[in-house]
Amino acid sequence: MTVAINAARLNDHLTALGQIGRDDLGMQRVAFSHLDIAGRNYVSGLMRAAGLSVRIDAAGNIIGRAAGSDPSLPAIVLGSHTDTVPSGGQYDGALGVIAAIEVVHALRDAPRTLRHPVEVMVFTNEEGTSFHRWLLGSRAVAGLWEAEDFAAVADDGATLAARLPDIGGNSSRIEQARRRPDELACYLELHIEQGPTLHRGGFPIGVVTGITGRSVYHIDIVGEANHAGTTPMALRRDAMPAAAQIALAVRRIAGEMEVCRVGTVGSMDVHPNAGNVIPGRVQVGVEFRDERMESLAAAEVELRRTAAELAHAEQVAITVTAQRNTPSVPIAGNMQQLIADAAGMAGLAHVSLPSGAGHDAQAIAAVTPAAMVFVPSVGGISHAPAEYTTPEDCANGAQVLLNALLLADAR
Ligand SMILES: [Zn+2]
Missing domain, CATH: 3.40.630.10 (Zn peptidases)
Incomplete structure (x- = not known):
């Protein structure tokens, strides 16, 4: 009753x-x-x-x-x-x-x-x-x-x-x-x-x-800071295009590929963050969320694979560090x-x-x-x-x- x-x-x-x-x-x-x-x-x-x-x-x-x-x-x-x-x-x-x-x-x-x-x-x-x-x-x-x-x-x-x-x-x-x-x-x-x-x-x-579980990554992209006016495009080791492609990859991993439910790049630190300097370093914060830990693990594999490809293609060093995760x-x-x-x-x-x-x-x-x-x-x-x-x-x-x-x- x-x-x-x-x-x-x-x-x-x-x-x-x-x-x-x-x-x-x-x-x-x-x-x-x-x-x-x-x-x-x-x-x-x-x-x-x-x-x-x-x-x-x-x-x-x-x-x-x-x-x-x-x-x-x-x-x-x-x-x-x-x-x-x-x-x-x-x-x-x-x-x-x-x-x-x-x-x-x-x-x-x-x-x-x-x-x-x-x-x-x-x-x-x-x-x-x-x-x-x-x-x-x-x-x-x-x-x-x-x-x-x-x-x-x-x-x-x-x-x-x-x-x-x-x-x-x-x-x-x-x-x-x-x-x-x-x-x-x-x-x-x-x-x-x-x-x-x-x-x-x-x-x-x-x-x-x-x-939901949540996995967080800190991505450190290191290229070479240089003069934005005198450095030819072909000779640059610009950390920013790699960072931009990381953001697109995170959207693709959760969006088009549906590896996990959601993925976000919510923070980016650009060094030296000056309009006339090619960024020598960009630090990117990434998070993925899903109710299945296997999906989060699969998203991490895809993120690391993409980072390795980008490092090669953009001639920069990329380090992906897993932060503390919430199961x-x-x-x-x-x-x-x-x-x-x-x-x-x-x-x-x-x-x-x-x-x-x-x-x-x-x-x-x-x-x-x-x-x-x-x-x-x-x-x-x-x-x-x-x-x-x-x-x-x-x-x-x-x-x-x-x-x-x-x-x-x-x-
Ligand atoms: Zn509440």
């Missing part, structure tokens, strides 16, 4: 959170800022009003818990984040948090007590804008903090260790934020798609098949089915799709089975003030989240 979420309350709360940290350029709730803290205080209040007991863990995550009827069972976790990128949108992260709280509130209104305890987790610094360390809170819960997290320093020189107490955390006790697999039953996250697939296809619900995180088949069944219970059509963006779910998946529900982003726009999801789609997503929780509780 199902329980209905309160769509008006959901959208009111989403709108209210969207007023906190908003200016002419968008949402400015960058993690650890006073605006982020104001947003955190607002959702903490909503959690208490929904009947959750609220605590802050050592990573500054806000955790609200509702007891279940069977004290021996592990908790089912619903979560997302309330921090934003600078000048970001109103729905990224916020929808997942507000919907999770609404799910608990609706169960309390029904009233309906589940067998499992339910925890709502609001994760610290998902975006990683602060300290350049993303998924900070969810990685602490999964026990995935690294040396770089403990040593993290913000652009203003503040250390993470010094700032974490501002939101109630403590990096010297970070182990206490870690959860054991036997404490958790599963993790469910509702999020906006942040891409165009659902909106263009007219699907209200997306079942996420996996979270893809597949969503288990039974967890995908849970979301598909939950959409069916709500009478909503769904489509399966990969997540092209990273999410807290990929960290939490290391400690408990995770699933994600996507709802449409109008025009596929995200990380921008024009980010928008209709109130109806937000309510649909929250209802599917609630249905998934009921199904998981009954398993």
Whole structure:
């Protein structure tokens, strides 16, 4: 027997959170800022009003818990984040948090007590804008903090260790934020798609098949700087044409050849970067993303082959260095089915799709089975003030989240 979420309350709360940290350029709730803290205080209040007991863990995550009827069972976790990128949108992260709280509130209104305890987790610094360390809170819960997290320093020189107490955390006790697999039953996250697939296809619900992997390469092209007026074309060792052809090759590898899903050249450093000097050196940043690690490996082979050909043809030295890669995180088949069944219970059509963006779910998946529900982003726009999801789609997503929780509780 199902329980209905309160769509008006959901959208009111989403709108209210969207007023906190908003200016002419968008949402400015960058993690650890006073605006982020104001947003955190607002959702903490909503959690208490929904009947959750609220605590802050050592990573500054806000955790609200509702007891279940069977004290021996592990908790089912619903979560997302309330921090934003600078000048970001109103729905990224916020929808997942507000919907999770609404799910608990609706169960309390029904009233309906589940067998499992339910925890709502609001994760610290998902975006990683602060300290350049993303998924900070969810990685602490999964026990995935690294040396770089403990040593993290913000652009203003503040250390993470010094700032974490501002939101109630403590990096010297970070182990206490870690959860054991036997404490958790599963993790469910509702999020906006942040891409165009659902909106263009007219699907209200997306079942996420996996979270994309990402491979990053630094390409160093060394030729010879020389006078742009006196050096004949045939005698040049110009690093720029090789760099331009790398950019075209990356587009071809992901585009025409479809070796992997997407590929981007997002940065280029030209030396000496003067209009009257032939570039002696160009450094190029390349990334590929795909849900299959084999595809990323195949893209790397193609990139290295192209670089070797170009080095020969352009008479330059090209070094391709693989940077740190983020592995893809597949969503288990039974967890995908849970979301598909939950959409069916709500009478909503769904489509399966990969997540092209990273999410807290990929960290939490290391400690408990995770699933994600996507709802449409109008025009596929995200990380921008024009980010928008209709109130109806937000309510649909929250209802599917609630249905998934009921199904998981009954398993
Ligand atoms: Zn997000």
